[in-house]
Amino acid sequence: MPATLKELRDIKAALDVHSIVAITDPSGRITDVNDKFCSISKYSRAELIGQDHRIINSGFHPKAFFRDMWDTIGSGRTWRGEIRNRAKDGSLYWVDTTIFPCVGRAGRPTQYVAIRTEITERKADAAQLKRYAADLAEKNEELEAIVNTLSHDLRSPLINVQGFGDQLARACEQIRAAFTAAGTGAVPASAVRRPLEVEIPRALNFINAGVNKMDTLLAGLLRFSRLGREALTIERLDMDALVAEAFSAMKFQLDAAGAHVRVGPLPDGRGDRVQTSQVLSNLIDNAIKYRHPGRALSIAVEGRVENGQAVYSVADNGIGIAPEHQPKAFEIFHRLNPGGPAGEGLGLTIARRVLERQKGRIWVESSGHDGSTFYLSIPSAEPQPAAAP
Amino acid sequence: MNHAGALEPDILIVDDDEGHAILARENLEAAAVNNTIRHFRDGQAVLDFFFSSGPGPHAAKAGAYLVLLDLRMPGVDGVEVLRRLKADPGLRNLAVIVLTTADDFREVERCHALGCDVYLRKPVDYAGFAGAARRLGLFMTLLLAPHDTRS
Numbered sequence: 001m002p003a004t005l006k007e008l009r010d011i012k013a014a015l016d017v018h019s020i021v022a023i024t025d026p027s028g029r030i031t032d033v034n035d036k037f038c039s040i041s042k043y044s045r046a047e048l049i050g051q052d053h054r055i056i057n058s059g060f061h062p063k064a065f066f067r068d069m070w071d072t073i074g075s076g077r078t079w080r081g082e083i084r085n086r087a088k089d090g091s092l093y094w095v096d097t098t099i100f101p102c103v104g105r106a107g108r109p110t111q112y113v114a115i116r117t118e119i120t121e122r123k124a125d126a127a128q129l130k131r132y133a134a135d136l137a138e139k140n141e142e143l144e145a146i147v148n149t150l151s152h153d154l155r156s157p158l159i160n161v162q163g164f165g166d167q168l169a170r171a172c173e174q175i176r177a178a179f180t181a182a183g184t185g186a187v188p189a190s191a192v193r194r195p196l197e198v199e200i201p202r203a204l205n206f207i208n209a210g211v212n213k214m215d216t217l218l219a220g221l222l223r224f225s226r227l228g229r230e231a232l233t234i235e236r237l238d239m240d241a242l243v244a245e246a247f248s249a250m251k252f253q254l255d256a257a258g259a260h261v262r263v264g265p266l267p268d269g270r271g272d273r274v275q276t277s278q279v280l281s282n283l284i285d286n287a288i289k290y291r292h293p294g295r296a297l298s299i300a301v302e303g304r305v306e307n308g309q310a311v312y313s314v315a316d317n318g319i320g321i322a323p324e325h326q327p328k329a330f331e332i333f334h335r336l337n338p339g340g341p342a343g344e345g346l347g348l349t350i351a352r353r354v355l356e357r358q359k360g361r362i363w364v365e366s367s368g369h370d371g372s373t374f375y376l377s378i379p380s381a382e383p384q385p386a387a388a389p
Numbered sequence: 390m391n392h393a394g395a396l397e398p399d400i401l402i403v404d405d406d407e408g409h410a411i412l413a414r415e416n417l418e419a420a421a422v423n424n425t426i427r428h429f430r431d432g433q434a435v436l437d438f439f440f441s442s443g444p445g446p447h448a449a450k451a452g453a454y455l456v457l458l459d460l461r462m463p464g465v466d467g468v469e470v471l472r473r474l475k476a477d478p479g480l481r482n483l484a485v486i487v488l489t490t491a492d493d494f495r496e497v498e499r500c501h502a503l504g505c506d507v508y509l510r511k512p513v514d515y516a517g518f519a520g521a522a523r524r525l526g527l528f529m530t531l532l533l534a535p536h537d538t539r540s
Binding site: 152155156159160162163164167170202206209210325334 | 406408409411412415416419461463464490511512
């Protein structure tokens, strides 16, 4: 069924509108490209004709990938695949590619016709989806850990409420027995003194403490969960000013601790002013709480820009955190030093959450005895230099 | 401390929660367990006891002990205590019963890997525990001299 020349011209016109087309000779040299090829590769037709496809090779695929392609089309079979190419200006683009070998009389390819569709966006979406999935998996794990910790931490005071409730019942039983034994006569004080003076007050104490503990835990959980929903206002942060404010707000405690404070020049960052300042206050508060009793407290804040992130360090000379306890430091309700100063075990957990929400990070370094250095990173306020092509 | 040659082990409660420790002690006493009961507030304290470090009381050379070990403690936790005890040839066979609060299977698995497979879930039914321990002769057979490496 011979097609008319007009029909063939129509099909070619339609193809040129839809697809990126290149024709190469058997050795791989480009003999023809259409306009879409030129526009996506940013090379002119003159620059492309006579070259082979290495001119747009991005170096992403291993040699075996192209060897397989050549083996396939060289033996007269069609090849299909997704290729990442590099345009003249260095930008990268993905193309879904079909290479059709035109086989001559001798059964050998006389030329190859490559038809491509750009899929850069789809590739980016797929990569983004993968990142979202990994993020979700991580969040899920975090939530599971929180539920796990919380169920332990809630059950612990509950055991006291139950156990000392039983003790109360036992004390009542003792008193009742004393009354029964006394009949109509007087109840001897010796029979009721211990339950009334020791066992019942102690049980009530533990029950109260347990109930308060559960209340605190639930309030903390609520605060933590609310934090994840609060809207962030991301703006340029003058960190020198923010850190100075945080220190001056705690001047009283710092003076009481005889603290020496040193703040280096800090690069500006981008983040939420209120929440970032809460994190700073929390770190300073921790430095005061966990200072070393044997030396005057000193706190140094420094900053630098690294790979587009502004990294700030808050270093103290306090009691430090042993390396084996450092991973737990950011766990919800985990308190490294429960016998020490009051705290609900939420500060660092909240700090981590706050920083993650503004594309930052928080971590700690400490040898375990001569102080801790907390690092926090947020995006730098300075525009990033464009990546080299 | 039990008398030399006596078969009843001292019961060591290792728990950072003061209330839990009091309940354990009083419920065991209510179940007529007359063994000496000691309370350690954290993992380090019980390690000091067995490894004879620090100023506190230390384990007797020929003493017999039954350790009721809470897993979740600040600082040196129960898992770490278990790891240290099991790594010591003289303490490896010490009778340890792990107390868990939450059903944290990961922690239970870690303890299992460390060689402990006796668990009690809090809240512990101490009357039931004492009864079962008596019927099994647990107090008679689990006594192990911690520093006697020949056993």
